[in-house]
Amino acid sequence: DIVLTQSPALAVSLGQRATISCRASQSVSTSSYNLMHWYQQKPGEQPKLLIYDASNLASGIPVRFSGSGSGTDFTLTINPVQADDIATYYCQQSRELPFTFGSGTKLEIK
Amino acid sequence: QVQLQQSGAELAKPGSSVKISCKASGYTFTSYYISWIKQTTGQGLEYIGYINTGSGGTNYNEKFKGKATLTVDKSSSTAFMQLSSLTPDDSAVYYCARGRLPGWYFDFWGPGTMVTVSS
Numbered sequence: 150d151i152v153l154t155q156s157p158a159l160a161v162s163l164g165q166r167a168t169i170s171c172r173a174s175q176s177v178s179t180s181s182y183n184l185m186h187w188y189q190q191k192p193g194e195q196p197k198l199l200i201y202d203a204s205n206l207a208s209g210i211p212v213r214f215s216g217s218g219s220g221t222d223f224t225l226t227i228n229p230v231q232a233d234d235i236a237t238y239y240c241q242q243s244r245e246l247p248f249t250f251g252s253g254t255k256l257e258i259k
Numbered sequence: 260q261v262q263l264q265q266s267g268a269e270l271a272k273p274g275s276s277v278k279i280s281c282k283a284s285g286y287t288f289t290s291y292y293i294s295w296i297k298q299t300t301g302q303g304l305e306y307i308g309y310i311n312t313g314s315g316g317t318n319y320n321e322k323f324k325g326k327a328t329l330t331v332d333k334s335s336s337t338a339f340m341q342l343s344s345l346t347p348d349d350s351a352v353y354y355c356a357r358g359r360l361p362g363w364y365f366d367f368w369g370p371g372t373m374v375t376v377s378s
Contacts, residue, residue: 182361182362184362184363186362186364186365188365194370195354195368195369195370195371196304196354196356196365196368197368198364198365198366198367201359201362201364201366202362202364207366208366239303239304241304241364241365243362243363243364246318246320247306247320247321247322248294248306248363249306250303250304250305250306251303252303253303253304
């Protein structure tokens with residue numbers, strides 16, 4: 150299975166930039182797609198899709214969220230961070246079955 | 260608007276089975292796959308499998324073969340997951356989610372169903 154590695158937590162100040170990384174144990178890119186996706190989960194809620202195919206903003210998601218990367222290294226950026234962004238962020242790969250998720254990065258306010 | 264409505268929390272005894280439902284609305288049910296995902300505090304998010312809601316074809320994570328059975332009722336736009344031979348390790352929140360191709364990401368999620376296995 151493809152293992153996705155995320156840092157457990159990240160502390161940032163409101164109004165600053167947050168950069169959340171996800172590293173895959175093997176490439177999750179094809180010639181056409183970068184098959185990495187990002188979700189936000191707040192306590193007691195279901196995950197919400199933020200970014201698909203590494204860099205595409207999901208419908209209704211604010212433009213302060215962006216994604217980048219290819220191959221094995223991917224980044225979710227939130228700029229500027231707002232209080233409502235406090236949540237856990239997960240990456241997910243769909244290059245190979247079984248689809249796998251990272252362990253999540255908890256965004257905290259400094 | 261797209262909605263996935265899941266059945267309520269389950270309290271089950273070890274060795275028994277439960278069947279969770281996921282009723283879709285707001286879109287053409289058979290145009291999208293439904294996946295199931297397990298969430299625990301210790302293991303995070305785990306992909307269980309998906310079902311092709313049009314054909315009934317399925318894919319299972321090897322880890323959940325023999326544990327989960329995915330079915331669908333097109334007439335009611337509802338997907339089901341049966342979990343069998345329950346153990347305390349099956350205690351978790353289970354989500355259904357709509358799968359989008361070709362990228363295979365999950366654009367809408369149900370609110371989750373908590374399953375607790377205890378004697």
